[in-house]
Amino acid sequence: METPHYVAARVQRALAEDERTTELGIRVDVRGEEVYLRGQVSCDERRHQIENVAREAAPGLRLHNEITLVEVREPGEEEHL
């Protein structure tokens, strides 16, 4: 089995460099056969793209897409400086 550490590094690089994702802010953790993706993105389509790219970079491993959608809310209270 490939060392989890290097799998995580490869997935992370794929997410950053693949044109479909160019996502730098996703945390990739590999434990045994399990790959965990964590972070926040702004739409569901991107969430799925990230999963696809990660799957290609880590074939045969079980992927857990724990990425959350960040909902852009209307502006809240202002801060007085």
Next chain:
Amino acid sequence: MRELRIAAVADIHLGEDLRGHYRKKIEGIERRADVLLVGGDLTRHGTIPEGRVVAEELSGLPIPVVAVLGNHDYHSDRNQEIIDLLRDAGIIVLDDEGAVVSIDGVRLGVAGGKGFGGGFAGKCASEFGEPETKAFVRHTKEIAERWRRALKDLDADHKIVLSHYSPVKDTLMGEPPEIYPFLGSYMLAEAADAEGADLFIHGHAHAGTEKGVTPGGIRVRNVALPVIKHAYTVYCLNGDHC
């Protein structure tokens, strides 16, 4: 003097899949703020079509919009063209320079640009060794020097630094410490502290925290969209009353 309401956001990372979405969230911004500052990573890949989406989303607002680019906006080597098309759309784009906008007679000076990394005092890269390392550090040093001069030359009642990269570690909390040198540089803070400013706005650190302060006491705010979780945040600079 009248209070200034500064709306700020960064890392909107627009693409054609998000066309129209962000615009909807900023409709009516003129009732809440006097100016909108956008701290880079406007696009995902820095392509021209993405740049056009940004121009559409941010142009034609009733308040001035001041923006800088981020590292993502450089990815396709079309950064200069993106700057040009944003400027053609009426957006003020700072590329290591300053600009003054007048709001009911109050002059707000904004200086800055993309910025760059290098790390923070005690744990930073230095201009030593391989040419690649030296070039990395020198790039930040030159940017910081241009910002210092731009700040100095601003003739304004209030001054804000607008950057993509962070000037301090405070607002990176939540990011893995190993990547801090790629998230910002103390040299950016040093430039601001040397000339003085009311506020330092940045983005880039999606997993960071909103609030920090430079060693010289300038308030720092990380307004990356995943951090503030709102279309923008409004900061009020002291007037006589609120």
